[in-house]
Amino acid sequence: MLPTLIAMPGRRAVPDRPDNAAAVLRAVLHRGPLARTAIIREAGLSGAAVSRHTAELLALGLVWQPPEHEQRPRPGRPRIPLDIDTSHHVAAGVHIAVPRLTFSLADLRGRVIARERVPRQSHPGAVLHDVAARLPGFLRRYAKGRSVLGLGVVTGGWVDVDAGVLVENAALGWRDVPLRRVLQPVVRLPVHVESHARALTHAELLFGTVGSGDLLHLFVGNAVDAAIATGGALLHGRRYGAGSVAHLPVPGSTTPCPCGRTGCLQVTVADRTIAERAAAGGVTAHPDLRLLLRAAREGDERAVELCRSRLGMVARAVRPMLDMISPDVLVLTEAVTLHLPQLLPELSSELGGAGDLVRTGSFGTDTLAVAATAPVLAAVYQDPLGLRTSGSAR
Incomplete structure (x- = not known):
């Protein structure tokens, strides 16, 4: 029933x-x-x-x-x-x-x-x-x-x-x-x-646990998108289009995008892209982000460097957003910082003075x-x- x-x-x-x-x-x-x-x-x-x-x-x-x-008895109402x-x-x-x-x-x-x-x-x-x-x-x-x-x-x-x-x-x-x-x-x-x-x-x-001020949330997986909240309310935009960051340019990236340009954020840092790079470089047997993360946790420096590289590219792409929005906190939800939290300072370092705003999401696995x-x-x-x-x- x-x-x-x-x-x-x-x-x-x-x-x-x-x-x-x-x-x-x-x-x-x-x-x-x-x-x-x-x-x-x-x-x-x-x-x-x-x-x-x-x-x-x-x-x-x-x-x-x-x-x-x-309830324990107490005097008064x-x-x-x-x-x-x-x-x-x-x-x-x-x-x-x-x-x-x-x-x-x-x-x-x-x-x-x-x-x-x-x-x-x-x-x-x-x-x-x-x-x-x-x-x-x-x-x-x-x-x-x-x-x-x-x-x-x-x-x-x-x-x-x-x-x-x-x-x-x-x-x-x-x-x-x-x-x-x-x-x-x-x-x-x-x-x-x-x-x-x-x-x-x-x-x-x-x-x-990240607080209730002005917030920029960035999700990085196979899809990459963002959300902006101010005063406890989300910014929607026309037809809820606010937060579309998939085609932000990543300085230095030459990865081709289906949109016809090169170096767009989503195709550059997506889970699938990073997993394919790991397999092409012999770090993993086949393209699988879980294998890359496991290798990084086990100390494979090539795997760790790929993870660092992803965080650096994310930081370079979103830094102009931080300058423009000036949020109280940037919440990042993505696999590298979830499974390798010790690499979060790599992202913070790339963001310079805005690095102390970065938090990982509250919900883990x-x-x-x-x-x-x-x-x-x-x-x-x-x-x-x-x-x-x-x-x-x-």
Whole structure:
């Protein structure tokens, strides 16, 4: 039997900035367990508003409070803390990458409950059929009766969130794929599509450790893209095109790009490109980034130098962005610094005075699983009362 499916409203505009109920929920997320008096201070709302929204969030199963008999007696008015309720709801997601699909479930704190990886087929129609076919079994195995708030579908490249369309992902060779229109009627869940750079930026702002100031997030895999956040809100651009960095020039690179130019960032530093260089140089038996990283961890200097070279090229390409945006932090999500964190100073050194801004992403080996569920969780934390359209969450 499938777990209960609690649908967010069908695609509707979700505000960039949270409403009052969302302010209460986010205060509990970031500071909880939190008494109502503290929520009033954190959210900047009246006591009456906090009481009203707390009752709504309790009814929806988004927050909880310990039974009164578990509280220690204290003089004066009781101060029963609220915390995020992770027992009733989960977010589902699928990350579509070049080599594989990653299915995942996460709780309301963004913690990964389950993940499964399967090889990716080449044609987008076959991939989406595969997602729809595998998802029910995945939910039966891991959701364990908890309500599923939606399905995140995340991939690299240019994703139009409002239309639910993957406009272009050159690494996959896909254009104009209507992800939401194909999947939503089949999986019978709200489908939230997003690029992986923006999805991970949502996750960093909600659950990460990098802070909440102006942020530039750079994702480097087979696809290379970026996201920009200021004041806790993401910059979207026309049709969500902001953050397209695949064709930034890399000084000194002569790698040909399908766009007709040479030295574009994505083709120069992509996982596949670095893996092919390793195989061509005899560092690995065949093109496989995992083999290159293993050789580097085992001390092969040729492998280490290839990894250093990638970080240097990334730094030279994005340095003008740092000068232009002047963010408080640059979050880098990519395989070399994940598996060889001792090489991060190589990137910082190339960035000169901006090097002290660089942080690695907060989610380690869970990165793709977190990214997949992040669009669903971001929608919940922006518009928690949207759940009311489905009736009681209990």
